[in-house]
Amino acid sequence: MRLLSLEVQNYRNICAARLEPGRELTVICGNNGQGKTNLLEAIWLLTGGKSFRGGKDAELVRRGEAFAVLEADTQRDRPEGCEPAEPAHIRMTVGTPEAAKPGRYAAVNGAAPKRAAALAGSFPAVVFDPGHLSLVKGAPEGRRKFLDAALCQLYPGYLASYRRYVRVLQQKNALLRHSANGQERPYAEKRTLLEVLNTELAARGEALQQRRREYLELLAPRACANYAELSHGAERMSIRYAAQFAPGGLAALLRQRQEEELRAGQSLCGIHREDLELLLDDQPARVYASQGQQRSVVLSLKMAEAAAAAQITGEHPVLLLDDVLSELDEGRKQYLLTCMKEKQTFVTxxxxxxxxxxxxxVYRMDGGVLNRVWQHG
Ligand SMILES: Nc1ncnc2c1ncn2[C@@H]1O[C@H](COP(=O)(O)OP(=O)(O)O)[C@@H](O)[C@H]1O
Ligand SMILES: [Mg+2]
Incomplete structure (x- = not known):
């Protein structure tokens, strides 16, 4: 995937900016608080996803304005030797709740605007944001989210299945909670209902776990190889999926723990309790990794995510790397700089x-004003 050009209006602190990226690397430099991350975030919105910083639509619009507008020309990859793909034009508007048209809409090639989420898959990108460092040190939920978000981008059916699983799980938890609170349905009725919900959870959970496992078979070896290169073999990264059941075993597990769940008043097992263990030299990175090592782990995962997406879809995502080089030693910086030359990459x-x-x-961002830096030689 390539971004050919981007024009931004009234986006966060950026009044108006035009970016003409390089084929490979585009650098946005500037002091703190000048709008570098804002510009990366604007590129990310072209994926149709929500802000990676969790910003609400209203926060994305420049204070005092009603709308932000992004206009981009993008181009898909073509196999070696084929005619280049026709560029696509995306025009996105972000309206504040007070605007005539609140929310995010996107029009592709002049067609009628649709909700921005409908862009999903048309501009794939992978973002590294320093907030992602919590992938290593944070709770399992963040690591499951990382997996699930990647799978949602790759397989449209995954999101629907996942939502269904969560809905059934909520019903089950409500049932268990009420029984623990003594708001008793007749015993037999409660049990029958629990069994029905567990049957549904087992079927969905098996399918979702299988996708996660398949995806990890692609992702993990790549991530670990990236880590080996990034660290020059200083330490060895490995990944283990902490599953709660072997394939085919969820129904039995749910039956086995049914009494315990009834007593606890909540669900105790399933794919929503699984984890992705990240290890450095066989020790949990969560406990032992230094700042630079955490950063290396997350970067290795993110670059593997891009490579896995390229393998599955045939389209290499654009890489958006926010503040990626800080805390890395010289060797790691050099390796990353070579990676950045391979695919279209934006770095701040x-x-x-x-x-x-x-x-x-190279561009410089100063108080929301973007200027190209002409390099000599
Ligand atoms: N909706 C908005 N309107 C105007 N300014 C904003 C808005 N949202 C964020 N900003 C400003 O953007 C700046 C931060 O930009 P950011 O891209 O995070 O900086 P950095 O260059 O360090 O990455 C802050 O000064 C903040 O006040
Ligand atoms: Mg920043």
Whole structure:
């Protein structure tokens, strides 16, 4: 995938900006608080997803304005030797709740605007944001989210299945809670209902876990190889899926723990309790990894996510790397800089010295004003 050009109006602190990215690397440098992440976030919105910083639509619009507008030209990859793909034009509007048209809408090639979520799959991107460092140190929920979000992007059916699983789980928890609170349905009725819900959970849960396992078979070896290169073999990364059941075993597990769940008044097992264990030299990275190592783990995962998506869909996602080089030693920086030359990559940095030797496009962001930096030689 490639972004050919982007124009931004009234987006966060950016009044008006135009970006003409390089084929490979585009660097956005500038001091803190100038709007670098804002620009990456604007590119990310073209995926149709929500802001990676969790910003609500209203926060994305420049204070005092009703609308933000993004206009982008994008182009899909073609196999070697084929005619280049026709560029697509995306026009996205973000309206505040007070605007004539609140929310995010996108029109592709002049067609009638649709909800931005309908863009899903038309501009694939992978983002690294320093907030993602919590993938290593944070709760299992974040790691499950990482897996599930990637799977939702890759397989449209996954989201529907996942939602169905969550809905049934909520029904089950409500039933268990009420029985624990003594608001008793007749015993037999409660049990029958629980069995019906468990049957549905077992079928959905098996299918979802199978997708997660298949995806990890692609992702894990790549992520670990990325880590080996990034760290020059200083330590070895490995990934283990902490499953609660072997394939085909969820129905039995749910039966086995039914009494316990009734006593506890809540669900105690299923794919919503599984985890992705990240290990460095066989020790949990959650406990032992330094700042730089955490960053390396997350980057290795993110680059593997992009490569896995490319393998599955044939389209290599654009890489958006926010503040990626800080806390990395020289060897790791150099390796990353080579990766950035392979696919279209956008990086932000407070320190442009790392990029002076690269042949990418360099921009400077100052108080929401974007200027191209002309490099010599
Ligand atoms: N809706 C908005 N309207 C105007 N300014 C905003 C809005 N949202 C964020 N900002 C400003 O954007 C700046 C932060 O930009 P950011 O891209 O995070 O900086 P950095 O260059 O450090 O990545 C802050 O000064 C913040 O006040
Ligand atoms: Mg920033």
């Amino acid at each position: 940095s407070c320190d442009d010295t790392d990029f002076l030797k690269t042949d990418g496009e």
